[in-house]
Amino acid sequence: MKALPPVIPRAQARRDVDQALEHYLREQAVPAALGFIDALEQAYAQIARHPATGSPRYAHELDLPGLRSWPLKRYPYLVFYVARSDHIDVWRVLHERRDMPAWLHPDAPSASDSDPQG
Template structure:
């Protein structure tokens, strides 16, 4: 079962590019590639099981339908909303950031 397509918004793609660039600037090419691999795995999981993510931030930010999923090996959270025909990835943020402030940027 493939599931719904996972479609990152432009700002989510920028988040991912920034995270990869950070690892590359630290001469951690293996970590950069590992981050991309883990994101692909999680996107596949979310495509098949979109309701798996936590709704914690939906309540905190008053954004109904917002879900989040943490990466296991990297300190990032994927923020997304389940749509009828796809998974709408809003942001991919470092877990130590001010999540409420970052979620409102780039709208």
């Protein structure tokens, strides 16, 4: 059986997750924060098993070949990633109400590590 590729979040994706957890903890919603982590782990497992199942919508909109998104179950967040030959490159974990093109575009502020080709 072939080993699953590792899922490797970029620094910005880790910051996105930290911000989401801080939000839930600020609201004193510890069960929601724990559920968010579980949902994120499930999403990472899914994209490791089946990288092509994510939506390519934003890849087309932004002309970023290979970029896909996968929703978290029961949480309003999307995992944005690119499947590489040896790993899954998690680019961002964004709330679905964000202006995705603005947050995902390589020229966006604080997106210095966000080149999906990279």
